[in-house]
Amino acid sequence: MKQILIIAEIFQGQMRQVTLELVAAARKIAAGLYEKENLSAIQMPRIHIIVPSGSPMPLALEISKQTGMDVIGVQIPGFKTYTSEIYISCLGQLIKKMNPSHILVAHTSQGRDFAPGLSLELNAAAIPGINQIRCDENGLIYSRPVFDNTKNMLVCPTPGSPVVLTLMPGAFKPNIQEERKPGQVEIQKIPFQTDSDNKVHIQHQQILKRPGENQALKTAKVIVAAGQGIGEKENLTLIFKFAESLSSSSVGVSRPLVDRGWIGYEHQVGITGAMVAPEIYIACGISGSSQHIAGMKDAKFVISINENPSAPIFLHSDLCIVEDVLEFIPAFLTLYSKSH
């Protein structure tokens, strides 16, 4: 029987919502294998959620209730917080025993950190950042963004090879279902095995929260957001003027502007900044990296201004304005000053 394993994403002792997206993707893979390989119902691939922790029982029970899936709590004596070293040692030991065909991991700061090493530990294929899974006559095909999100590459693992898949957060919709029967919970005690030199190589110290969360971005009805297309730091003035012409508005930016020190982190929209959901999001000179799109995908209406007609942001916009922002915004502000 085929086995599909989901590594639950756990942060500060809690399951992250992305785990539910992994469950949805695992069901899709199971259905694809079932159809493709003409399996009988008894051979339907089994899905397990793996929950690593120092004392996994409470969380494992909760996850089995929430998902209706079978859960294996990996009890790691002395475990406090994630490190790639501990995960690869303990998960590697467990997964080698179970011999699954597919291992699903979230494409997050944690998943991206351990999945490549885990794939080598298991001698498995590794496909990172998957945004779509489909099944055709050749079997399961995985799509992943490449070339600054302007293309999707379609990838297939070599037949017979197990595969570690990391899935882009937000790409798979969790199956929201009413009451489910909780799955079975099993605990396996697996000690962290250090290398032959008997040393721990990575010591976790603490988790820090970067100061400067911007409440204004969370409450604004309109967000005017600037990207690299504004060219120079001085042009942020234009973005602020644009925002000021609109009521209940705030200014956001894409990551590169913060990286360059043009503006504070509290303005950053995206997975590593603020996740926002305004009525209207106006992207000015933003090309549209997946980490930025994930941060603004819940906006009700998206307007994008960019001189490059093939900028990926346009695919995620309701209204597309193909113009240079540095010419378009002044034209808009002229209309505004005439009317006031």
Next chain:
Amino acid sequence: MKLLVCIKQVGDDGDMNRFDAHALEEALLLKKQLGDLILEPVSVDVMTVGPPGAEAIIKRAFGMGADKGYHIVIENSGYVSSFVTASLLAGVAEKSSYDLILTGIMSEDMMSGQTGPMLAKILGLPWATGVMKTSLDLTGHAMEIEREMENGFRDCLVIRLPALLTIQAGINTPRYPTLSNMLAADKKQIITHTTADLFPGPFQEKESCVGMESPEKTRLARVLEGSLSNKAEQLFAFLRKKDFI
């Protein structure tokens, strides 16, 4: 103390991958700091896997201040997995026992973020990805680092050396090559290897690229037509109708 930075040529212009430029800058900053702390010499080497033209980024790295450059020449213009790239890098890097290896968090073209951790795993080194801050332990045997996580969180670790770190943009501002370094770069020799030296026979890929396609749209993507001022008028009317003006 020996530092290695793995770099990649990307894009139509053949530039150095932007994240790798941050990694090289970080290595050069560490070299400077270490030079003040320890007596033994500190070197920063760069290594790339790429087609014959990729030596341009090694020259750029010399211009920024790198000491030695290694080029693993790959003729294959098709899909090369992170695993194969990491194996080739490991084949050369293992001969030099580096104390610290840095590379970008991912390449701008393939966006995998796997080559760094896979290289570390092959060499048996600990690694950390998405590093936004490094500071040297005074013993020289460990580094304190901060990894970027989601929503403004940072993961603070102490990692023993030798180790590999993948560097996130925002950690520093990469320097421009200096004219004097660039002139000297022309005389510097690049050490080349062929893939056949390192890997006899064909690559054993565990996955293959079966196609490319354009991403689908997730929203309406209606394009405003008209002249610039006409489009500005349309947007103005729209926002006014919605009561935002």
